[in-house]
Amino acid sequence: MxxxxxxxxxxLAVLQVCGGSPSxxxxxxxxxxxxxxxxxxxxxxxxxPMAHKEFDDAGRMRACDYDEHRLQSTQQLVEFKNY
Numbered sequence: 001m002x003x004x005x006x007x008x009x010x011x012l013a014v015l016q017v018c019g020g021s022p023s024x025x026x027x028x029x030x031x032x033x034x035x036x037x038x039x040x041x042x043x044x045x046x047x048x049p050m051a052h053k054e055f056d057d058a059g060r061m062r063a064c065d066y067d068e069h070r071l072q073s074t075q076q077l078v079e080f081k082n083y
Contacts, residue, residue, distance in 0.1 A: 005037055005038055007037040007038065007039050008037070008038040008039070009038065009039075009040070010039050010040070011039065011040050011041075011042065011077060011080045012031075012034040012039040012040065012041045012042070013041075013042050013044075013045075013046075013073055013074070013076070013077040014027055014030045014031055014034070014041065014042075014045040014046070015045070015046045015047070015048070015070070015073065016030075016045075016046070016047040016048070017047075017048045017051045018047070018048070018049055018050075018051060019050070019051060019052060020049065020050065021049055022047035022048075022049045027045050027047065031045070040080060042073070042076045042077055042080055043076065044069070044072050044073045044076050045073065046066065046069050046070050046073045047066075048061075048064075048066055048070075054066075
């Protein structure tokens with residue numbers, strides 16, 4: 001009998017928010033962990049470098065160059081989650 005993980009079969013989207021430069025190693029490790037937990041990891045991933053500059057005083061993200069990529073990530077997540 002094989003064990004079933006609670007995360008098995010769920011969809012994973014990876015978004016990295018960092019204080020400095022983005023790290024591909026972090027993104028790859030998160031994707032690897034998702035696969036290890038038997039999750040379906042969407043192809044598009046997103047990273048927000050220098051995050052402290054991207055949020056206003058109320059904690060909302062300002063419009064920036066990364067908006068289109070985040071939108072694509074979210075759309076793919078919803079598409080696969082509803083699949």
